[in-house]
Amino acid sequence: MSGQDASKSRSQGTRGEFHAFASKLLAAVQFQQLYPPRHPHVEQGIKDLFEQLSKQLELRGAIRLAVTPTEFLFGSIQIPLDGELLEEMAKLLHAAGVQKLEFFAGLEEWETRKFLDLLIASPDQLWALGGLAEAIASEGITHVVVSTIKIGTAGTAGTTDPESLFRTWEAYSTGLRLVQSIRGRVRADGTITNVDKAKEFARELVELAVRETQPLLAVQALKTHDDYSYTHSVNVAMLTVAIATSLDFPPDHLHEIGVAALLHDVGKELIPLEVLNKPGKLDEEEWVIVNRHGRDGARMLAATDGIGDLPPVVSYEHHLAYHDDLRADPDWSPHLASEIVCIADVYDALRSERPYREGLPPEKSMKIMEEDVGRLFDPDLFEGFFKMMGYYPPGTLVQLEDGAMAIAYASNLDDPRKPHVLLVKSASGSLVDPPERLDLSQSGPETQIAALADPDEVGVDPLDVL
Numbered sequence: 001m002s003g004q005d006a007s008k009s010r011s012q013g014t015r016g017e018f019h020a021f022a023s024k025l026l027a028a029v030q031f032q033q034l035y036p037p038r039h040p041h042v043e044q045g046i047k048d049l050f051e052q053l054s055k056q057l058e059l060r061g062a063i064r065l066a067v068t069p070t071e072f073l074f075g076s077i078q079i080p081l082d083g084e085l086l087e088e089m090a091k092l093l094h095a096a097g098v099q100k101l102e103f104f105a106g107l108e109e110w111e112t113r114k115f116l117d118l119l120i121a122s123p124d125q126l127w128a129l130g131g132l133a134e135a136i137a138s139e140g141i142t143h144v145v146v147s148t149i150k151i152g153t154a155g156t157a158g159t160t161d162p163e164s165l166f167r168t169w170e171a172y173s174t175g176l177r178l179v180q181s182i183r184g185r186v187r188a189d190g191t192i193t194n195v196d197k198a199k200e201f202a203r204e205l206v207e208l209a210v211r212e213t214q215p216l217l218a219v220q221a222l223k224t225h226d227d228y229s230y231t232h233s234v235n236v237a238m239l240t241v242a243i244a245t246s247l248d249f250p251p252d253h254l255h256e257i258g259v260a261a262l263l264h265d266v267g268k269e270l271i272p273l274e275v276l277n278k279p280g281k282l283d284e285e286e287w288v289i290v291n292r293h294g295r296d297g298a299r300m301l302a303a304t305d306g307i308g309d310l311p312p313v314v315s316y317e318h319h320l321a322y323h324d325d326l327r328a329d330p331d332w333s334p335h336l337a338s339e340i341v342c343i344a345d346v347y348d349a350l351r352s353e354r355p356y357r358e359g360l361p362p363e364k365s366m367k368i369m370e371e372d373v374g375r376l377f378d379p380d381l382f383e384g385f386f387k388m389m390g391y392y393p394p395g396t397l398v399q400l401e402d403g404a405m406a407i408a409y410a411s412n413l414d415d416p417r418k419p420h421v422l423l424v425k426s427a428s429g430s431l432v433d434p435p436e437r438l439d440l441s442q443s444g445p446e447t448q449i450a451a452l453a454d455p456d457e458v459g460v461d462p463l464d465v466l
Contacts, residue, residue, distance in 0.1 A: 014456075017056055018065070018074040022089045024049040029092060029120055050112040053103055062459050063103040067093050070173045075456040078173070092119070096132050100147045107143040115144045164208060165463060168215035168238075171204050175234035179262065183229065186269040192304040202258030205237060209245040209254075213388065214409070216242045218395035218466055221351070221362075228352055229268065229276075232345075235352075237262040239344035243385055244337070257337045259307070260314035264341050267297025267315060294319050314338045318345055320376050339378050343369075343385050346376070361452055363391040363417075390416040395462040397453045402427040402446040405453055406438065407462045415441045418448065424460050435465050 028045035035042050056063055065074045067090050072079040081090050093101065096119050118126070118135050129135035133146050178197055185193045209216055220235040240261035244254055268276060271293055275286050282290060297315035301307050317338035334342075350365035360368070366386065373382050390411025392398060397407050398421065406421035418440035423432050440448060455462055 014075060014077045015079060018072065018077070018079055019085065021052055021056065021063070022085055024052040026085065026088055026092070028116055032116060032120055046109070046113050046116065049116070050107070050109045053107055053112065057103060057105045057107060060456075060459070061105050064100070064461060065102075066100045067098070068170060068173065069094075070170075070177065073169075075461075078176075080173075080177075095123070096121075096126065096146075098132060098146045100145075102145040102147075104143045104145075111141045111143055114139050114141055164212045165215045165219065165466065167204075168208050168219045169463070171201065171208065172219050172234060172238070174204075175201055175237065175262070176230045179230045179233045182263070183233075183266065183269045186266055186300065190270070190300065192263070192266060192300055192307070195304060195306045198259050198262055199255065201262065202237070202241070202255045205241045205258050206245070206251060206254045209241045210251075213242040213245060214394045214466070217389065217393050218462065220348075221393055221395050228354065229265070232348055232352060233262055233265055235348040236264060236341060236344045239348065240337075240341050242388065243340050243344065243381070246384055246388070256308055256310045257314075257340065260311040260337055261341050261344065263297070263301060263307075263311050264314050264318045264345065265293065265297065266300060267293035267295070270296045291319070310335070310337055314341050318342050336381075339381055343377055343381060346372075347385075347389075362389070362393055362396060366391055366416075386416065387411060387413055390419050392417075392419045392449065395466060397455050397458060397460060397462055398449045399451045399453045400427075400447045401450045403429075404447065405458055405460065407435070407460070407465050409466055412439070412441050418443075422465055424465055425458070 024045075028042075028049040031039070031041045031045035053063065065072055067073075069081075069090075071081055072086065072090070079086065081087055093099075098119075115136065118129075118132055118139070121129075121132075121135075126132050126135060129138070136144055136146060178194060178201055182192060182194050182198070185191060205216070216238040220231075220238040237258055241254065241258045244257050249257065268290075271289055275282070275289055278286065294316050298312040301312040301315055313335050314337050317334045318341045320334060320338070320342050346369060347365060350360045350368060351362065353359040366389065369377065369382070370386075373379050388411065390408070392408040392411070394409050395407065396419075397405065399405055404423060404427045405425035406423045408419040408421050410420040412419050421438050421440060422435035423438050424435045426432055438447065
């Protein structure tokens with residue numbers, strides 16, 4: 001099995017685990033609501049849920065999920081609220097004031113039973129108990145934790161504003177749905193819709209980036225979704241806005257750049273799916289079809305009312321590698337926005353898994369891009385991008401030489417291979433709480449980066465720590 005297939009299989013397996021958990025939880029709740037206590041159906045529902053949780057905890061050690069009005073986040077996997085099962089699950093958790101729910105190894109059946117009792121209590125009952133989280137703690141339940149989403153910890157080890165992280169996460173989810181809607185319409189009839197919503201999304205990104213760029217860099221890198229075409233557009237928009245914010249553009253120009261970045265690949269929807277999703281190498285004729293997507297996108301954008309002048313230009317120019325004829329013309333130079341989008345586009349394409357290859361680690365992706373500085377990438381723009389990202393962008397979980405685990409939170413301008421990190425697990429495997437800040441450029445060889453690590457396997461959510 002290839003790395004791409006293995007990763008897809010893991011993602012599908014994780015989604016299957018979540019759906020199994022959701023179905024058992026809802027069944028247990030429904031039995032409790034329909035039958036009196038200790039009824040056989042009630043007892044069976046509790047038993048089934050406990051067995052499902054125990055099986056997953058044996059594999060994972062911990063089960064962590066978060067819920068927003070539009071999606072679940074199970075580990076690092078995004079699960080949109082599609083279908084009655086997940087909508088009912090979200091409704092149940094929202095009614096109890098749950099934004100984040102965690103189960104830990106060692107869970108006992110009585111804890112599962114009591115948690116269910118509290119979960120379906122009336123709002124008045126929960127209010128009298130101080131809320132669900134307080135009620136769980138007062139009952140002595142130690143292996144179930146509910147809370148509101150507080151990504152990062154302001155004033156302690158966290159390095160970013162938790163509100164910015166949460167708003168960025170919500171914006172990311174909004175962007176995915178928006179791109180899905182826009183591109184679905186393009187594939188259906190060749191027209192571009194939701195222009196106003198695209199502008200609203202760009203304004204939100206700009207507002208977030210002006211406040212702090214780290215959340216944009218971390219969230220787009222950590223979220224996992226099955227459809228590359230949607231995530232790529234949103235990732236490129238986030239990276240582009242983060243880069244452009246450092247260049248002192250006026251806000252209105254930043255908004256235009258954000259819209260152009262979000263729609264830069266809209267022309268790909270005119271590519272036949274058998275070519276777009278081909279797992280092997282493209283032949284010469286197929287490359288011709290793919291390479292014209294910038295021109296096709298520019299044509300559609302130019303015919304779209306209210307889109308502005310910049311998106312068609314960026315769509316046409318963003319693949320600078322395809323424009324040998326233009327680059328050979330001494331009188332032509334690409335728009336600055338196109339050059340920024342080009343950098344973001346290539347970086348995210350290298351980092352993302354595709355049907356024909358695995359996604360590349362950040363350090364290797366950056367090294368590949370360095371080879372094209374001066375040819376495809378403007379040296380000054382790329383230098384700014386590199387300083388912002390480093391070889392280990394914010395949110396990257398790494399294993400150090402001594403076995404400790406750490407999360408990169410800022411690049412080191414003097415030595416990009418030695419970022420600033422938050423130590424989250426010691427060499428002995430114990431949690432470091434609160435996480436300890438560490439500048440790897442000032443530490444010994446035993447605390448240098450040995451390898452990248454998988455947050456789900458380690459049991460650490462970088463968004464909880466940053």
